[in-house]
Amino acid sequence: MTGGDRRERAGVTLGSAGAGDLDTLAALHRQCFAEAWARSDFARILEAPTSFALIARTATGAAGFVLARTVVDECEILTLAVTPAYRRHGFGRALLHAALALATSRGARAVFLEVAADNAAARGLYAASGFRMVGVREGYYRRGARRGDGLTLKRTLRRTRSLVKDHRR
16 A cells, blocks of 8 residues: 555556545546536535545546445445546456445445446446345436436455555544
């Protein structure tokens, strides 16, 4: 680890995101999702001591992030976004695995998330990372005038060493 809360690998720096990154998080989310969250949404979520965000940066700027919260022994990944230019290069996997390690260090035994049923790339990432489907939320995602189903996925966690230092502990 370098910089206290960062991990560098292959030209990518993974680090904690906080109040100073709210504009960046909102801009990245807008690039990735039609129903993007506002800066105030990120601020409200990150105010909670149970929440955390990790951001992936390259030499040219931010490439993606993951936002999650851990309550008691469960973690929920609220959103994971990688900009189109950086997809299919391992950024999503690096962010996901760093979040899983941080959640484990906070005492989580299981991680849950929702993914759009029609998002094959994300579903592949989660399946390859050990997630399995535990439910379906019909009409969970808005797609303009239509709605898409959300799949609820779960992964059980084992104790591992965190990749990112948790400043809230």
